[in-house]
Each structure stands twice: as structure tokens, then as C-alpha cells.
Amino acid sequence: MTRIWNARKYDEWYDTAVGAYVLAREQNLLMDAVRGPRVLDAGCGTGRMLRALHEKGFETVGLEPDKDMAEFARRVNPEVDIVQARLEDALSHGLTGPFDTVILNTVLPFAEDPAALMKAASSLLAPGGLLLVGELHPEALWNRWRKEHNGAFADLHFFAPCETATLAGGADLEFVRMSESVRLPAMDMLERMCLGNTIGKIRKMVASDSVPSLWQSVLRPLMAASLLCDAQSMEKFMPESILQFMEKVVPGPGAYYLSIFRAR
Ligand SMILES: C[S@@+](CC[C@H](N)C(=O)[O-])C[C@H]1O[C@@H](n2cnc3c(N)ncnc32)[C@H](O)[C@@H]1O
Numbered sequence: 001m002t003r004i005w006n007a008r009k010y011d012e013w014y015d016t017a018v019g020a021y022v023l024a025r026e027q028n029l030l031m032d033a034v035r036g037p038r039v040l041d042a043g044c045g046t047g048r049m050l051r052a053l054h055e056k057g058f059e060t061v062g063l064e065p066d067k068d069m070a071e072f073a074r075r076v077n078p079e080v081d082i083v084q085a086r087l088e089d090a091l092s093h094g095l096t097g098p099f100d101t102v103i104l105n106t107v108l109p110f111a112e113d114p115a116a117l118m119k120a121a122s123s124l125l126a127p128g129g130l131l132l133v134g135e136l137h138p139e140a141l142w143n144r145w146r147k148e149h150n151g152a153f154a155d156l157h158f159f160a161p162c163e164t165a166t167l168a169g170g171a172d173l174e175f176v177r178m179s180e181s182v183r184l185p186a187m188d189m190l191e192r193m194c195l196g197n198t199i200g201k202i203r204k205m206v207a208s209d210s211v212p213s214l215w216q217s218v219l220r221p222l223m224a225a226s227l228l229c230d231a232q233s234m235e236k237f238m239p240e241s242i243l244q245f246m247e248k249v250v251p252g253p254g255a256y257y258l259s260i261f262r263a264r
Helices: 007-015 017-033 048-055 067-076 114-123 141-148 161-170 187-207 213-227 231-237 240-249
Strands: 038-042 059-063 081-083 099-105 125-136 173-181 256-263
Touching (some): 007 017, 017 099, 017 125, 017 173, 017 231, 017 256, 038 048, 067 081, 114 125, 114 161
Parallel strands (some): 038 059, 038 099, 059 081
Antiparallel strands (some): 125 256, 173 256
16 A cells, blocks of 8 residues: 655654764765766655755756655755656656666665566666665664564564565666664663663652652652653754764664665
8 A cells, every 4th residue: 555655744853863863874875885977766755865966966866656755855956856656657757767876765665566666776777787775674673673662664564685685686686785774772762771760760759649749849850851851852862972872782783774786
């Protein structure tokens, strides 16, 4: 079933502390790998990557089937050509290849037919051109947490690197390399790991009548301070130094990985 997107809500997450950190990490990997001059960002969403590519001087084209996403992307990228279509239907919507790089960043799980999507991407590449596939790693702590706690995109199939490579092989693409990134736990998980118990206890004490009023007056400001530490606030205000520290200590693969394939 086709998903209907709320572009503003989707895009807002990238303005939180965690979202901005994740975006920077993903864009660094993509920018390192991209080859020009012609680049197609297929499933471009709200167009943040398009903007970065355009600013670097690539001949950038966007493609996005969702109306709200496509309109948002056009609004923030008035100088970039953005076609509203599924990648599988791109040719009949006037998109002309070949491209030196095609980007599919967290798009595969949303496609009705991921194998057809991969073949469509391959067909638009120049010989030797690159396909960059960014995906959410199913074994990463953050993504396992999403599945178990009904987090964002928990309903989707997350493609393991070997599944992505099999789809690409079926589209006559050869594997070049893979890198992974964003080694963070989900924010509500982090809250529980670091602060959850203490905050919960303080909240319960303040809410209960059994606590004498003198204590209430001490505990109330503490509770107000603790509100700053719920998962949503953490996502908004988390200092960069803590995010960097978490990257070092969280085990397992990164939540996001980029696979690079080449057209024969
Ligand atoms: C999670 S969003 C990713 C957006 C953007 N690439 C990013 O990194 O922020 C997935 C996007 O894939 C698009 N999409 C889904 N099926 C597609 C298809 N068959 N062809 C192209 N894009 C598709 C959706 O409309 C949505 O905008």
C-alpha cells in the first residue's frame, strides 16, 4: 500500500539535535561516494540531499512520487528539476538518463516491488555509473529497538546488507563497497539507560500526597528540570559531545549503512 507522507513533519526531525547529527553522518557518506556530473536522487523526500548536491555543483535531478514530499522539495530547491513519479515509471514521466550516480537513500523498504525499483535505478545509469543505496541496518541496536517498541518505520522490512546486494546483483550491478554509520541507541532507550529510573521515582513522589509539603517544594523544581530529560527533549537538545560519546560505546553495526554498486 502506498504511504502518504507529511513532508513538514518528516523534515522537522532533521532540525532536532539527533536528526541533524544523523543527517550530517549520512550526507558525509553519500558525498564521499557520489560521482558527477549528473546525479539523480530517487525518492528525494523533502530534498535536503538535493540541496547539498546542488550547492556542490552537481547537475542534480530529483524524483519523488509523493505529492506533499515533491512539493516541499520543489519549494526548498527552486533551481532543481524534480519529477513527481515512482522510479519504476520515471521514463514515461520524461526523465532521461543516463546518470553518473543514482541515489536511493532509505527508499527500498517503501517500494511496492524493491527488485523492480533496483532494476529501474540500474537502467538509468551510465556504464560504470554508481548506485548508492542507504539503508537502515536490521541488526543495529536502534533499529531492533524500533521493531520491539513500535518506533518509527517499525512496520517495514529493514534490508540487511546481503539482501541489498542480492537485489543489486539481480539488477546486473556489481558490488563496490559498503560503509556503516550512526552508532546511536534510540533516545527513549538512552533515557532508560541513563536517567529513566531516577526521573520516574521523582515524578511518582511529587505526584503522591504522602510527601510532606516542604519536600514537595524541593521536589517540584527537580521534576521540572527532569522534564527536560524525556526522550523527546533529549532528541531536541542532546549535546553533540554526548552523541559522539554514544557513537563510541554502542555495540553492533551502525543504524545506517551505505552500499555502493557499479553498472557494468
Ligand atoms: C524515508 S523517505 C527517504 C527520503 C529521502 N531519500 C531522505 O533520505 O530523507 C522514503 C521516500 O521514498 C519514496 N518512495 C517510495 N517508493 C518509491 C518509488 N517506487 N520510487 C521512488 N521513490 C519512492 C517515498 O515517497 C519517500 O519520500
